[in-house]
Amino acid sequence: MQRERLPKGSLDVIGLLEEKGALTQKEIIDSLKQTKPRAVRYTVRQLLDRAVLVNRANFEDMRSSLIGINPEMDITVQDLITKQKTTQVVTA
Numbered sequence: 001m002q003r004e005r006l007p008k009g010s011l012d013v014i015g016l017l018e019e020k021g022a023l024t025q026k027e028i029i030d031s032l033k034q035t036k037p038r039a040v041r042y043t044v045r046q047l048l049d050r051a052v053l054v055n056r057a058n059f060e061d062m063r064s065s066l067i068g069i070n071p072e073m074d075i076t077v078q079d080l081i082t083k084q085k086t087t088q089v090v091t092a
Contacts, residue, residue, distance in 0.1 A: 022068030
């Protein structure tokens with residue numbers, strides 16, 4: 001059985017969304033300036049595919065969508081963060 005690993009920037013993206021709420025992809029990239037935009041887009045796409053994050057309509061600007069943490073996955077998100085941190089500590 002293959003372990004599911006989250007991309008490296010997952011904790012940064014999830015932490016940012018927990019702190020600020022739903023943001024557009026551009027706002028996420030702008031907030032994480034130390035990370036390359038391509039890496040942030042990849043991380044967001046992977047988290048959306050795994051249903052950790054969800055897309056919602058942005059009624060202020062319909063050209064973009066808001067990305068937020070899936071409320072149904074709240075407990076699982078905490079588990080993922082804990083598992084990710086423990087794996088980083090063990091591998092470091």
